[in-house]
Amino acid sequence: MKPRADRAAAPNGIKIMSIEQFIDNEVKNNDVVLFMKGTPQFPMCGFSGQVVQILDHLGVAYKGLNVLESDDLRNGIKAYSNWPTIPQLYVKGEFVGGCDIVREMFQAGELQDVFKEKGVAVRQVA
Numbered sequence: 001m002k003p004r005a006d007r008a009a010a011p012n013g014i015k016i017m018s019i020e021q022f023i024d025n026e027v028k029n030n031d032v033v034l035f036m037k038g039t040p041q042f043p044m045c046g047f048s049g050q051v052v053q054i055l056d057h058l059g060v061a062y063k064g065l066n067v068l069e070s071d072d073l074r075n076g077i078k079a080y081s082n083w084p085t086i087p088q089l090y091v092k093g094e095f096v097g098g099c100d101i102v103r104e105m106f107q108a109g110e111l112q113d114v115f116k117e118k119g120v121a122v123r124q125v126a
């Protein structure tokens, strides 16, 4: 773990955001968030890449967060969701699932329904 010089230097009363708070902010302030390995432009794992392909195919705007950049984020999102693996898809603050769930929902047309029900714009409802 990196030394937390920022924490030591923080004046009294100023709280450094915990990883849980960071994740909470991200999933509540962005309609669609994908916790993934790599980036939407350059996925670093086939499972993350599959979810990227599905979201891109549907034309959904989403924020990708790369867990490979932070062990805190990698472990934090597993604890936050109580789900052991990456990728993890959140829609409007709710955990949808990992790669297998997202793929199966997409194939059944259920993922498209989730976006529709939650008012998230999709370019194409296949």
Ligand SMILES: N[C@@H](CCC(=O)N[C@@H](CS)C(=O)NCC(=O)O)C(=O)O
Residues within 6 Å of the ligand: 037, 045, 047, 074, 084, 085, 086, 087, 098, 099, 100, 101
């Ligand atoms: N069956 C999983 C596949 C994803 C998976 O197995 N991810 C592994 C390898 S990328 C993982 O996150 N392992 C824990 C880790 O790397 O921190 C799903 O549906 O999402």
